[in-house]
Amino acid sequence: MRILYVEDEKFLADAVIHVLEKSGISVEWTDDGEEGLNLAMKPIYDCIVLDVMLPKMSGFDILRHIREREIKTPVIMLSALSQAEDKIKGLNYGADDYLAKPFKTAELIARLQALSRRPALQDEKVIRFGDLYYNKENRTLNELDLTEKEALLLETLLQEPDRAKNKEYILNHIWGSDNYGDDNYVEVYISYLRKKLKKLNSKVQIKTIRNLGYKLVSKVE
Ligand code: CA
Numbered sequence: 001m002r003i004l005y006v007e008d009e010k011f012l013a014d015a016v017i018h019v020l021e022k023s024g025i026s027v028e029w030t031d032d033g034e035e036g037l038n039l040a041m042k043p044i045y046d047c048i049v050l051d052v053m054l055p056k057m058s059g060f061d062i063l064r065h066i067r068e069r070e071i072k073t074p075v076i077m078l079s080a081l082s083q084a085e086d087k088i089k090g091l092n093y094g095a096d097d098y099l100a101k102p103f104k105t106a107e108l109i110a111r112l113q114a115l116s117r118r119p120a121l122q123d124e125k126v127i128r129f130g131d132l133y134y135n136k137e138n139r140t141l142n143e144l145d146l147t148e149k150e151a152l153l154l155e156t157l158l159q160e161p162d163r164a165k166n167k168e169y170i171l172n173h174i175w176g177s178d179n180y181g182d183d184n185y186v187e188v189y190i191s192y193l194r195k196k197l198k199k200l201n202s203k204v205q206i207k208t209i210r211n212l213g214y215k216l217v218s219k220v221e
Contacts, residue, residue: 005029006030044074046116051079118129157216164209164214
């Protein structure tokens with residue numbers, strides 16, 4: 001599970017992250033509301049844990065913005081203000097859960113696990129892999145436009161990503177079975193796609209596997 005955690009109390013954040021990571025949850029943390037919003041706009045997290053009082057932008061505003069833009073990532077709000085009013089406000093803006101501070105990290109983990117067991121709210125037109133999100137409908141990779149052939153190549157690599165695809169398989173998928181069979185096409189488009197991954201600073205790479213073909217691999221964070 002991969003989560004985004006927006007919390008400006010560093011001491012608390014450090015303690016929570018330590019426990020979450022020990023439970024196998026990968027955490028991306030920021031203490032800044034605006035940066036929190038930028039990160040939250042990427043549909044790559046299984047859950048977002050949002051503090052309410054934050055520098056530059058409140059947790060409520062972050063939540064409202066992402067829901068307006070139809071980002072459906074589950075959100076747990078954290079607040080020292082345990083008043084019913086605050087809880088209602090969060091839930092109205094589209095929070096999935098609410099935890100009053102102080103809380104036990106075990107409680108947060110239990111809520112995260114409960115949310116991750118829900119059927120995926122994910123958009124079916126978006127395919128995720130590592131830090132990438134590919135939108136099939138408008139052929140964008142993390143908002144970067146792909147050409148038709150690059151998009152088809154990426155879709156091919158994203159199918160059963162654990163399995164390497166050889167050049168013949170890729171040629172058939174992109175240029176059809178009656179292609180003029182030029183392996184160079186594949187190499188050329190692999191290099192185009194690699195350039196785009198580099199441009200995005202993605203942790204995902206296209207690996208060449210000897211005698212087997214190509215495969216997407218996400219570097220461990
Ligand atoms: Ca705070």
